[in-house]
Amino acid sequence: MTRWIFGTMAATALLTGAAIAKTDVTIGLQLEPPHLDPTSAAAGAIDQVLYANVFEGLMRFASDGSVINGLAEDWDISEDGKTYTFKLHSGVKFHDGTDLDSADVKFSLDRARAEDSVNAQKALFANIASVEAVDPLTVKVTLTAPQGNFLFNMAWGDAVIVAPESIDDIKVKPVGTGAFKFDDWKQGDSITLVKNADYWGDAAKLDKATFKFISEPTAAFGAMMAEDVDAFYSYPAPENLAQFEADPRFTVLAGNTEGETILAMNNKQAPFDNKLVREAVSHAIDRQAIIDGAMFGYGTPIGSHFAPHNPAYIDLTGNSEYDPEKAKALLAEAGMADGFKTTLKLPPPSYARRGGEIIAAQLRAVGIETEISNLEWAQWLEQAFRGKDFGLTIVSHTEPMDIGIYARPDYYFQYDNADLQKLMADFDVEAEGAKRTEMLQQAQTIISEDYVNAYLFQLALTTVVNAKLQGIWPDAPTQAIDLTAVSWAE
């Protein structure tokens, strides 16, 4: 036994000692995809593994969040803004060898908007009136009304192009058009992708990519330190980040996400139906204390439901500066000088659990007592999200450009403002860029000044990578780990 162990150890030492140029990468991820169909689940892990790597849409997100052409080589918008004509790249093949043509695009879009569709973002397709395959490489999409962000919608992971030939097995054997092919899924352990030699665009630099699923933060630390994984995306133990920063073997990438983290208030439930109370809560919150205490300093304060890296962003944090005295005064004005009691329902992520404790203390300081309950996601969805049974809750809204949720009066925080609803409806059909920016800024201002929710911070993305690994996106404009440009330094 001893001899065997030492023999193995010697062999391992030899293997790791030999310096061969690496062409594979292992990425650590905390959550495993439930299945591999990005068009029928909300799980971010599906897109993280497959978006841009295996599946591509007509459009796609670039690393800075801008929308660029994907499978569409070119597109044209009709005068009335209602007809989009996409010209597809020629010579694009699915991984099973079949050609991509306009019929596949028609199939994908029709499937997503069908009555029995289980697409988690079905709203992206709601405005499509018809999809027509004009010729093998031309697709005409007709909308019921002009829609300014239609191209943006087509870049989402939920809008990737799939083929009818492979749709039945997509959940376990995804077949796309991307620079990587799906190779193997050891459920509970890892997913392996290999280079697609027949890729229509710039070939991937890596031959193989493995995503390894490690949910426990201490195990993530061990795997990174032992160099079992080359990068850990969205590293789950921020308390060790300083240690990685100090270690020359590693680099810590601190980037942005689309996650607006908010203290949501139930706008239809007393006392949060009173704007004065919502304003008081907003002033009672010390954002920086939450970022420092719960997020180890990572995160950017926000004053509205909008991402700071977006060009249309305006800084509205001044509307809700930390001012406990003002908060108390506002409560008194609302007839609640003695404060009140409410519930604070927290889903599992650490921003909510750690942040919730700090927020509870800050609210207590102005007289608001909260009864904290820690919920699993499924419970949270049932009670808070669907049942609207909550006073306060903390959630990070990770969908890009989702300010439109404020125009949905039945959405869980139940904000009902006709002006904003009209503004967002106008925004949807507005095509002109400057005008759109202006409307977005108006919307940010309205919800900020109405104190719909208390806006906390933009969730940061911290990824620990091997110092020699290049090309990992620091930001997450969508939930993607695009490996097409990743390579090892010489």
Next chain:
Amino acid sequence: MLRYAIKRIGSLAISLIVASLVIFACIEVIPGDPASFMLGINAQPDTVAALREELGLNASLGARYLSWVTGMLSGDFGTSYTYRSPVAEIIGDRLWISLPLALIALGLTVLIAFPVGILAATKRGSWADMSVMGATQLGIAIPNFWFAMLMVLLFAINLRWFSAGGFPGWEHPLAALKALTLPAIALALPQASILARVMRSALLDTLSEDYIRTCRAKGLTQRQALWRHALRNAMIPVLTIIGLQFSFLLAGAIIIENVFYLPGLGRLVFQAISQRDLIMVESVVFLLVFAVIMVNFAVDLAYAWVDPRLRGRS
């Protein structure tokens, strides 16, 4: 012996039926809907309804219970709500890690506990006994996940002899065994400590019995009396504990599986609960109950084998 076995099989069948009912009832009442979990917070209500229909969640409780139980009888555990592949296949894959891990850990437990326990009992009061008692006390007191983390720090991060975790698959048998080594040690250490102490006290009990004195009087050496008579009689409590330990190792490795990110049954059920993959949870729990019942059945048979008096009774 046959009648004894038949009786045991009868009670086994009843236990399984009751277990399936209890499991189904308990798990179906957990609040939370698998369809809304999968579709997230931007989904429209009609989409959630469509997915519920697709998953067969709109059928009545009774119909779902019946189709689950009848399916299981023919080896079909249904289709996982989240993974969307057959539950039996997924569980089968995970068993190939959990079962060998439990067996290796149990093997290590027995290999450590038997000699140590016997040594301590035969040399009662000596320094060897005292150090065994001290060491096993420590072994029971140390939480196994903490011990596992220490091993990761030493063997994976500092010495780099082992990976910090993961499982390469059985197509690489040596690497697979290596991947199970640290987790098995972490699991075995506290179990071996418990078993060694049980072994010691059971042996001490039998060694003070009259028949051992008779044996010695007949001229057997202490060693002969121990091996021929005392040990076999001391096995009843030891077997009971081993049976319990095996069930525990099979189902209870969840924390160790998380520390070493092994894709075993424990992690599967943990994940399935949070995702409300109810059919998966029900099937894994039922399988574990089945395993525990089978182990107890085997232990019962083993009692009868080591103690012939039990065969007539019951």
